[in-house]
Amino acid sequence: MLLVRGGTVITADSSQPADVLCGDDGAILAVGSGLERPTGAQVLDAGGLLVMPGGIDPHTHMEMPFMGEVASDDFFTGTAAGLAGGTTSIIDFVIPEQGGSLIDAWRAWRSKAEKAAADYGFHVAVTHWDERVSEEMGELVRDHGVSSFKHFMAYKGALMVDDGVLMRSLARAFELGALCNIHAENGEAVAWLQADLLAHGLTGPASHAASRPPLVEGEAAQRVIAIAGVHGAPVYIVHVSTEDATRAIAEARARGQRVYGEVLAQHLVIDDSVYKTDDWLSSARHVMSPPFRPRHHLDALWAGLASGTLQTTATDHCCFCEGAKRKGENDFTKIPNGTPGIEDRMSVLWDHGVRTGRLTPQEFVAVTSTNTARIFNMHPRKGLIAVGADADLVLWDPEGSRTISAATHHQNVDYNVFEGMTVTGLARHTITRGVLAWSDGDLRAVRGAGRYVERPCGNADMMASTLRAAARDPLVVA
Amino acid sequence: MLLVRGGTVITADSSQPADVLCGDDGAILAVGSGLERPTGAQVLDAGGLLVMPGGIDPHTHMEMPFMGEVASDDFFTGTAAGLAGGTTSIIDFVIPEQGGSLIDAWRAWRSKAEKAAADYGFHVAVTHWDERVSEEMGELVRDHGVSSFKHFMAYKGALMVDDGVLMRSLARAFELGALCNIHAENGEAVAWLQADLLAHGLTGPASHAASRPPLVEGEAAQRVIAIAGVHGAPVYIVHVSTEDATRAIAEARARGQRVYGEVLAQHLVIDDSVYKTDDWLSSARHVMSPPFRPRHHLDALWAGLASGTLQTTATDHCCFCEGAKRKGENDFTKIPNGTPGIEDRMSVLWDHGVRTGRLTPQEFVAVTSTNTARIFNMHPRKGLIAVGADADLVLWDPEGSRTISAATHHQNVDYNVFEGMTVTGLARHTITRGVLAWSDGDLRAVRGAGRYVERPCGNADMMASTLRAAARDPLVVA
Amino acid sequence: MLLVRGGTVITADSSQPADVLCGDDGAILAVGSGLERPTGAQVLDAGGLLVMPGGIDPHTHMEMPFMGEVASDDFFTGTAAGLAGGTTSIIDFVIPEQGGSLIDAWRAWRSKAEKAAADYGFHVAVTHWDERVSEEMGELVRDHGVSSFKHFMAYKGALMVDDGVLMRSLARAFELGALCNIHAENGEAVAWLQADLLAHGLTGPASHAASRPPLVEGEAAQRVIAIAGVHGAPVYIVHVSTEDATRAIAEARARGQRVYGEVLAQHLVIDDSVYKTDDWLSSARHVMSPPFRPRHHLDALWAGLASGTLQTTATDHCCFCEGAKRKGENDFTKIPNGTPGIEDRMSVLWDHGVRTGRLTPQEFVAVTSTNTARIFNMHPRKGLIAVGADADLVLWDPEGSRTISAATHHQNVDYNVFEGMTVTGLARHTITRGVLAWSDGDLRAVRGAGRYVERPCGNADMMASTLRAAARDPLVVA
Amino acid sequence: MLLVRGGTVITADSSQPADVLCGDDGAILAVGSGLERPTGAQVLDAGGLLVMPGGIDPHTHMEMPFMGEVASDDFFTGTAAGLAGGTTSIIDFVIPEQGGSLIDAWRAWRSKAEKAAADYGFHVAVTHWDERVSEEMGELVRDHGVSSFKHFMAYKGALMVDDGVLMRSLARAFELGALCNIHAENGEAVAWLQADLLAHGLTGPASHAASRPPLVEGEAAQRVIAIAGVHGAPVYIVHVSTEDATRAIAEARARGQRVYGEVLAQHLVIDDSVYKTDDWLSSARHVMSPPFRPRHHLDALWAGLASGTLQTTATDHCCFCEGAKRKGENDFTKIPNGTPGIEDRMSVLWDHGVRTGRLTPQEFVAVTSTNTARIFNMHPRKGLIAVGADADLVLWDPEGSRTISAATHHQNVDYNVFEGMTVTGLARHTITRGVLAWSDGDLRAVRGAGRYVERPCGNADMMASTLRAAARDPLVVA
């Protein structure tokens, strides 16, 4: 047993002094002020610290095969780095082979993830459509604890699906009570722009950003919102990076549609100036999709979080070292897409968000864990501090300061997009299912300690949407 | 002690089976499954019921002197009716005399409210500006538990303040950490339209709606949002009744401004058809400001609640019987403004909101109590179900059905705007600070049992706003 | 020679009394007050009449093969009916065979159109993409007077093109200085909805509207605007029928993009109540794409015209008689899409637009002829009244009244969607290239009198767009 | 007589080679190709030049008494400078004394303006409200050729009117068929910010901009649009400088409201960086209201012109020399507001607008003269090139280049906000009512040659608005 004593417990809706007792089974046994220390219980002094639910990163790609490379952080190193930053759960993406079985892919990912040091779940990608896909979606939901499916509107010739597949897959998922998440960029426009830029000899990383302008993301967001709207189904848009997509979500919500948006810590604080450099490698290391944006988009994203238009924060953690990035030296379309982030998300959010007044501490909790747990059906096991919930906690030092660097981070990758940034607010201790996994700079992550989190379908939002869709007269349209 | 056993506890963020033990001091002693019944504790069977925080109505006018009349529901009858409907707290409005002392008025209202059967707080109206007002605002905040101030942009010649007063009062309140709430209608436009309609011989109640068209509300909402934006201060708009004002709030939030909106149960389900009748009295009984609106506004309001653009629901409960309404028989501007609502708000919201899938049960709790408690600093005493919180509970029967009627309601007024509406979802039992005040149709409200709720300043939102405003360079503007 | 004497000449920007002298070569010889009557000139008394440029309908489908039928109005009957209503030119659509040659199709349409009684031009549809299409677009522009190309985002399995084709075709057209026009509906969503409705046994014409809800049009409009925005190319959206698409155009224009919108007379005055009937035939006769819409869309369309967001009016004139419509008796997807309109467009616009104050007489001229002539490069031959321009005139009786009916119209089709509508404002005389073709109810249309109008590329808007696109740094994005 | 030969005539809707013959009475006698030279007619070679309507500047303040100073350009020097830049007419503002007679003020301004070298009209300001104002508005319209009235929502304690006055004055003007123009800034907010900035010791010119942030303009624009909307009256917003106000206008137009917006050449090309300097005088010389804005607003203004949301360009020409500006050395609120611009408006617009592809040459004509003439009822005497119109012409050299400087300009003021800017596109010759007043650098402006232009009421837009307002059911609201 572990007694976290003397801290201030912050949840998505309140802030008050309280102790937290974590049981040996990994669940929270008690929350309250002046809790007795049970015999044998270890005591962790949380004086001056904020006790918050451990972070959940709903968007990571550990050891993902992509563009001929494999992401360098595996499920162990990646989750361990997460623990060092206060993140205690991830949801990673299962990507089936072209035309392949979703179940087979899910099994393969389950196997790879057994080494994880923290808990994990999976979204499963739908990259084509046929009867088997439809059936396997059902099986994943019924038997394997998968309640969300991923779709790519970009990556033409690889992962991209067209509107016909989206129509079918969203309908099927809605029928199952599962949520669809969407990478929203117009893949045809991107492909044309890539070819056009290459044809003009513009082969460097700056072309990556130029080939994926904001309107290409805004368009796709609008489109999938319309498609979901046809069904009355909720939809979740990953890595919203633009004012355009944020506004599309806000407008849909203003019409009563349940649309969710996720934003990456990286997109919140880094702008497109990273591509305006002669340092090829530095620029290539910032190649991700969507790319970094002009500064006014960052303001819109922060406001999106504070206003409730965007609900979650993530990292799209996907690490490629110099060797991999160099594959695209003569052709920006060959640079593996992705940046690291899992270790620093929470500090960056706190420093740039809470300390500036953009977010309250409660909102910080909501967007780093609680909303994610609710939307993706990990609630009430994850994302809150309450009796019976998993004892996944971060003891946050709001005044602690550190300077981010690849030289000191725990991520298995040779750079950090926040390199040199000094942030105030850090994870002093991280507890995963009752076990101290990070303590004052000491990383005690245990290979294989993480558990697969089954995520059931049909949360309150989904049920409300189903009710509402059922009530629609199919012959009456707005 | 009272043990509520076997229900499903619904809060703003979760739903799970649990018992709730209410102490004799009126606070919650325990929440959990299978709670032991302490000796002597009464047991209330909540089987099949939802146990939710008692409703909070942040906008009532009990026994208010207005337009030469006094509202017929007093603090006892009005709060008692609230208990019958599941509402356990109100925030009423102190309206000083023209140019008079805020403190004096607050004392007068405190005195009138001593008969209340449920807990209450006060917003204090600022209807003019001078040094004394500024000082008394400080005193109310420091010494009297007032943390919100009301402003009227309408009612020319009576309560209306101009933009200069708004600028000053919002600045002063922000400095104090207090929140301003605003009746947003352009009073000059209303006055002109009233005169114009009367001049054209259009003296009936339909002219009331015509004199306060949606754009007059939308304009005022835009304006006060801009004024608050100049200061970086949060602002709360009462009784939002239009798509126009809802959109204004959404746009402000999308820019990162903290703006809140309240919507009345009446405006959510009744449209402007009530004025299209030859029945003068029926039409006059629907005279309130803002008036009822064309139907598309209702959709926008519901979506505003679901999307988080609007946070609270209220009633603007203000009762005038036939005799009072008749004062305006020859001149619609003389019809006392106001409708009853406190008793039926929660049933109407559940039936039209939750049962249609517009809102989840959790969102219902958020918009009927939790958000209000947070915004107006009654949290964590009110608006949640947790150890230490006030034992204000409603045991909700989601399948119970009743037909609303003045013949059976407990409000001290001779009509009901929901007359004849059959609603499913009702308060089976209501508990106020641990005491059963309404049980299966038996109203046990106790005159004087209500307590004044001191509401401190400076919640998390306010502190974040202050931080953010302080960081602005006064010479840099967007 | 024909001297039009004593009328008030109305153009897109002015209104003044003037005579107009039409030469034997079909051009205007003089405009002015008190013109001398040349020897031998016929005089037409225009006293009390408004002399306006003859209408141009930029969207017709004469004798089009579609859905297994052929539209019943051919180039003679259709243009003759147009003359009876004051319309003196059309632009029709060349639809190549699947995968076929654009040039061959253009020749086929040229041949069919030789019987036309009024002048005509052609848009040519791009329904697939390959090198030959690209080359033939060039040839059509250079050698055949075609400066606009049509694209369908709907009609899956038939005319629909995907975003990849749109990207390519818009780029190619922009390079040529030609304008793309777009039928904007998401064809995948429509196809899914059609199948879903049929699967639910909803086989009647009301399902036609339900399968093409407003958001399906709004989405496609947004998308093609984004695609054009990638290139910096102007784009023209045909038959805008929704507030959604109108707003998409307005927002694009507010960003500086040159986007044009066309609205049909039918969509301006008929709403979706036409599908709420048990009269199958009546409902089927209103089957067109996009379908008729709830009333608030109509307001948005009128405002779009007055504000300059929408520039042109058309009819999508496409006639199918009862026999053809009956093909879809058991399956709404088999009802040939289309409604007649060419004969009544101008009267309907005048009556519902000018007489209500929605449009000024000058704006009426702009949206019925001048803007169309400019956008589609018929200006300054068409769309204005000036020396040297074609003497295409309508002598409009603003107080003349008539009741529209299939019993009396000149269109070769057995119904009229405006049946029974009494309109004030009608063509008293219509002059096509100096010849009186309609006079006081006497239709003197001459088979084969119409001429093909070559429309050059590169008007001022196109040149400005090219200038602006050329100045963009390909590596800088908004 | 003067024959302008060999040029390309550009109007708001066309571009074609034509000669223009100007009569001795100052009107255009003929327009056409290959015009015969009448005996005695002087010939002006327009080879390579564009012949356009002379510019109209609808917003100037010649020799205006303001803030204790008098603007240094008087009606002669100011209009002469305008001629050097291609502007042949102005509309200036009559500002009555506080509470004074509108007629008296109009007479005083008529008298001052007799020295003008170019034609002029007057808007008359309404700065308070009583019966006499209402009557004098009528007299000005009936007897004095005034058809527009000005209102200030800013300048508290001086020119500012409240919403009550706006309601009354807009109603009265609409009844008269006259147009209201509005300086839209929230004067209460400005006054509070001025006091606050001064209280913080921020006394320099940068505080001028900080005291008038964009939202203060956006708010006022929204408000007056709502007020006009109550009446159904058109309204014209002067010197729109923000995206906020531009969007407010666009949204109103999308609802069918007739709202016009004017933009200043200065605001189109100069941004707020002018206040970020240690050079007090330079910064003070850019003090005008509204102030210069962050760059993204400039993009919105350009797009506003191209899209038709904004219709006119002006300069708010109001000159104060160093001595006058120095009055505010210790207090930015004492710096006389205003900048020069009349001489350079057209060149700046051409260079930054037409040469970049933001505007077509035809749009340039529309926004520099034609739209203004139409909106303010100078059409068809001004703003077009047609027989019978005033022979006010500018012969534009689209390739001619000059560098703007106070050292060489003709304005009577010691600086130029465009100092050092090299522009391509200039007035080679300017003709005012048939007389060559500027030719190849030779300014031949004649003191007193300008004539007062009577501007009748009730143009087509106004008549349509009246029709539409009359049709409204006063009891039906949106």
Ligand SMILES: [Zn+2]
């Ligand atoms: Zn992605």
Ligand SMILES: [Zn+2]
């Ligand atoms: Zn990803």
Ligand SMILES: [Zn+2]
């Ligand atoms: Zn109120």
Ligand SMILES: [Zn+2]
């Ligand atoms: Zn109230």
Ligand SMILES: [Zn+2]
């Ligand atoms: Zn079509």
Ligand SMILES: [Zn+2]
């Ligand atoms: Zn068509």
Ligand SMILES: [Zn+2]
């Ligand atoms: Zn001004």
Ligand SMILES: [Zn+2]
């Ligand atoms: Zn001015």
